[in-house]
Amino acid sequence: MDTRRSRQIVIAGAGIAGLTAAIAFAKNGFSVQLFEQAPQLEDAGSGIQLSPNATRVLAHLGVLEHLIPSAVEPRAVVVREARKLRRLAEVPLGSRAEDRWGAPYLVAHRADLQTALLARAKREPDIRLVTGARLADAAFHPRGVTVSIDVAGDVKEAACLLLVGADGVGSTVRNLGTRDAAPNYSGFSAWRSTVRANGPLGQSLLEAMPADCVTVYAHKRFHLVAYPIRGGTAVNLVVIVDAKHAAARPGETGDTEVLARLMRGTAAPLATLAREAAPWSLWPIREVPPDHPWTGGASVALIGDAAHALTPFAAQGAAMAMEDAIMLANLVAATPDDIAGALARYEAVRRPRIKRVEARGRFNHFAWHASGPIALARNLILRGRSGRQLAAELDWLYGFDACQPPKSETKAAPPA
Numbered sequence: 001m002d003t004r005r006s007r008q009i010v011i012a013g014a015g016i017a018g019l020t021a022a023i024a025f026a027k028n029g030f031s032v033q034l035f036e037q038a039p040q041l042e043d044a045g046s047g048i049q050l051s052p053n054a055t056r057v058l059a060h061l062g063v064l065e066h067l068i069p070s071a072v073e074p075r076a077v078v079v080r081e082a083r084k085l086r087r088l089a090e091v092p093l094g095s096r097a098e099d100r101w102g103a104p105y106l107v108a109h110r111a112d113l114q115t116a117l118l119a120r121a122k123r124e125p126d127i128r129l130v131t132g133a134r135l136a137d138a139a140f141h142p143r144g145v146t147v148s149i150d151v152a153g154d155v156k157e158a159a160c161l162l163l164v165g166a167d168g169v170g171s172t173v174r175n176l177g178t179r180d181a182a183p184n185y186s187g188f189s190a191w192r193s194t195v196r197a198n199g200p201l202g203q204s205l206l207e208a209m210p211a212d213c214v215t216v217y218a219h220k221r222f223h224l225v226a227y228p229i230r231g232g233t234a235v236n237l238v239v240i241v242d243a244k245h246a247a248a249r250p251g252e253t254g255d256t257e258v259l260a261r262l263m264r265g266t267a268a269p270l271a272t273l274a275r276e277a278a279p280w281s282l283w284p285i286r287e288v289p290p291d292h293p294w295t296g297g298a299s300v301a302l303i304g305d306a307a308h309a310l311t312p313f314a315a316q317g318a319a320m321a322m323e324d325a326i327m328l329a330n331l332v333a334a335t336p337d338d339i340a341g342a343l344a345r346y347e348a349v350r351r352p353r354i355k356r357v358e359a360r361g362r363f364n365h366f367a368w369h370a371s372g373p374i375a376l377a378r379n380l381i382l383r384g385r386s387g388r389q390l391a392a393e394l395d396w397l398y399g400f401d402a403c404q405p406p407k408s409e410t411k412a413a414p415p416a
């Protein structure tokens with residue numbers, strides 16, 4: 001049976017995972033209802049790094065062309081130590097990333113990514129996006145799911161073949177359809193700010209860091225990542241700090257004196273940033289370890305942070321969300337009469353990769369927040385490695401093509 005109703009997909013959450021999944025399912029001939037609890041899609045006000053494994057998905061789905069005009073293609077990722085700004089390592093990007101991994105490494109404002117995803121989604125007549133609509137409940141039947149959607153207190157029902165939970169770290173779908181896995185505070189908080197590149201602060205910052213690079217400043221108490229966004233007119237700053245206690249509310253304005261104390265003793269352009277780049281918004285980082293089930297029978301699947309919210313040390317959360325989205329859609333499309341089998345394959349192919357990314361994040365944390373003899377050893381090892389060697393270590397991550405059927409997938413039809 002392949003009627004229109006039987007090919008109905010409901011997606012909860014119109015973040016990066018949900019919007020990507022909506023486009024991927026629609027491209028595969030499914031009819032998609034995308035419910036977003038927020039009254040309107042708002043930008044998170046900060047930047048995002050999009051590695052080639054992510055931009056490959058965006059290119060395949062026809063999103064990249066909408067993003068390119070506002071994105072920046074950095075020349076390199078440079079790692080420096082924060083006290084003296086000494087360069088420790090440099091991974092070449094730009095055209096060398098495209099040659100090596102077959103897709104560009106970009107940095108962008110999240111709002112620009114969201115606008116690009118939305119612009120592409122609007123071109124699909126089979127995507128219906130409803131904002132101000134919270135997925136509240138779901139009843140699972142042998143032949144599908146009935147979801148309850150709460151729109152300003154008015155609860156409506158919708159039937160579908162498959163419910164996709166793209167509803168982020170605090171996922172409702174995770175608790176309904178698969179075994180409960182509560183998010184934990186990771187012990188890290190992110191401080192975020194954006195400065196104008198042509199203002200006095202932007203100018204003094206650009207004297208300490210190349211304008212066309214992603215620069216990571218390593219320190220035992222934090223690491224700071226700085227990169228250009230919005231065609232180079234702004235610099236995105238994010239400081240990830242070890243913090244025993246989570247901030248009270250995600251996005252609240254941080255106390256600059258706290259950040260200034262954390263960044264004390266670093267090189268002058270960084271030490272002054274805490275006060276001069278204010279206001280900083282403060283985000284407690286929550287994680288959902290990737291060990292719990294991501295699917296339930298033939299009717300529900302989790303993607304993105306709802307399945308596996310990782311700490312941002314590998315800058316891969318959104319990339320993994322996009323990979324999940326396209327792989328899930330292609331696997332379901334390949335065997336629409338065996339959704340349970342498709343979901344089982346989805347978990348089987350995604351889990352090892354997510355765990356490897358999680359391990360890479362742990363390694364980056366160990367290296368970037370190192371102190372004493374470990375930091376000295378790190379500096380020696382990193383300085384001895386060429387850009388080519390460092391890039392080669394990322395081939396498994398950035399060279400991955402989520403748009404193709406997984407290698408173990410012999411039965412799958414060609415992806416849309």
Ligand SMILES: Cc1cc2nc3c(=O)[nH]c(=O)nc-3n(C[C@H](O)[C@H](O)[C@H](O)COP(=O)(O)OP(=O)(O)OC[C@H]3O[C@@H](n4cnc5c(N)ncnc54)[C@H](O)[C@@H]3O)c2cc1C
Nearest residue numbers: 013015016017037049135167168190304305316317318319
């Ligand atoms: C400081 C920091 C820096 C990062 N940097 C990078 C980076 O450079 N590169 C990268 O790839 N990743 C990065 N990440 C990770 C990335 O931001 C996340 O992994 C990604 O945004 C997750 O997207 P998502 O769509 O799964 O979840 P979300 O963005 O959380 O979206 C979930 C959506 O679901 C909606 N929702 C929730 N509940 C319901 C419901 N019941 N019904 C309907 N809608 C609902 C929410 O309102 C939201 O819009 C970073 C993360 C942090 C914290």
